[in-house]
Amino acid sequence: MARTVTLPASLDEAVAALSAMPAAVPVAGGTDLMASVNSGLLRPAGLIGLGRVNELRGWQYQDGHALLGACLTHARMGRPDFAALIPGLAAAARAAGPPQVRNAGTLGGNIVTAAPTGDALPVLAALEATVLLLGPEGAREVPVSHLLTGMDPLRPGELLTHVRVPLLHAPQTFLKATGRTGPGRATASVCVVLDPARRGVRCAVGAVAPMPLRPLEAEAWVASLVDWDGERKLDPEACTAFGEYVAEACIPAPAPDDGSAESGTLSAAVVHLRRTVAALARRALGRALA
Numbered sequence: 001m002a003r004t005v006t007l008p009a010s011l012d013e014a015v016a017a018l019s020a021m022p023a024a025v026p027v028a029g030g031t032d033l034m035a036s037v038n039s040g041l042l043r044p045a046g047l048i049g050l051g052r053v054n055e056l057r058g059w060q061y062q063d064g065h066a067l068l069g070a071c072l073t074h075a076r077m078g079r080p081d082f083a084a085l086i087p088g089l090a091a092a093a094r095a096a097g098p099p100q101v102r103n104a105g106t107l108g109g110n111i112v113t114a115a116p117t118g119d120a121l122p123v124l125a126a127l128e129a130t131v132l133l134l135g136p137e138g139a140r141e142v143p144v145s146h147l148l149t150g151m152d153p154l155r156p157g158e159l160l161t162h163v164r165v166p167l168l169h170a171p172q173t174f175l176k177a178t179g180r181t182g183p184g185r186a187t188a189s190v191c192v193v194l195d196p197a198r199r200g201v202r203c204a205v206g207a208v209a210p211m212p213l214r215p216l217e218a219e220a221w222v223a224s225l226v227d228w229d230g231e232r233k234l235d236p237e238a239c240t241a242f243g244e245y246v247a248e249a250c251i252p253a254p255a256p257d258d259g260s261a262e263s264g265t266l267s268a269a270v271v272h273l274r275r276t277v278a279a280l281a282r283r284a285l286g287r288a289l290a
């Protein structure tokens, strides 16, 4: 078990504690971290609890964006006032595990764990959110996608302090499929975000790859069909075609066995996953445009 537990009362104290003990790990809700400790996968030299750092809770408005504290819990993000602000993230938060997990688990922990099944991740990818990081060498801001792909990872001693999300004032949907009834990890998830100011439809697919995937061509194609100055309605056939476009883009056919240009036969698992993603994307788009 950890040899020391530090409970800083401010962000500066938390960064100082982490700098003083680089082998220690920050803990927010502990729903991911303690599972690793309990299973023996992780033996941290120390724990730095973030629960008393008020700067990491709540959110504020800044230049058309919301600046979300890393320690916002899923339960808090699922409430109606938050849903009015960022409906996609609220829907993902409501779907993230059973109530005990939603009460403790945080946005920052979801991002830093970066599990493929992290429900907040496709939403943040579709929203093109950025994360604010603070460490011994100062503050920096990186796109969440760079953090998730490992292009720009968290550096030693750095804390994720906030997530900057653009406020789009338009419908956003998040849907997830699980392999069981009741709360469960996603086998696939889809977020669709409308961006009327840029006449854009943004979509991200979660759980089918190590990080959320953006089907950019499908997004551009469907955005060109939407009547942005009118009712913003689409034929059901166009929604179905969008779903299939997204699924094929995010779940490619396996490479052929013989090295020829022809793609190999799809396994039953791939066919099933494509159908699931296509249905989620079709419904998510239909609901966003409804």
Ligand SMILES: Cc1cc2nc3c(=O)[nH]c(=O)nc-3n(C[C@H](O)[C@H](O)[C@H](O)COP(=O)(O)OP(=O)(O)OC[C@H]3O[C@@H](n4cnc5c(N)ncnc54)[C@H](O)[C@@H]3O)c2cc1C
Residues within 6 Å of the ligand: 025, 026, 027, 028, 029, 030, 031, 032, 033, 034, 035, 050, 070, 071, 095, 096, 097, 098, 101, 104, 105, 106, 107, 108, 109, 110, 111, 112, 113, 117, 118, 119, 120, 158, 159, 160, 161, 183, 184, 185, 186
């Ligand atoms: C039973 C169960 C069901 C679950 N179901 C779901 C689900 O359906 N969907 C889903 O998305 N997740 C699910 N989870 C996973 C988990 O609840 C989430 O990923 C949660 O958001 C993690 O947040 P946390 O605050 O508990 O993170 P912690 O466990 O406290 O930390 C996780 C990691 O992030 C680091 N960290 C935390 N905060 C910071 C910070 N501010 N700066 C730097 N590093 C930080 C920690 O050091 C650790 O490495 C489930 C977990 C359990 C146990």
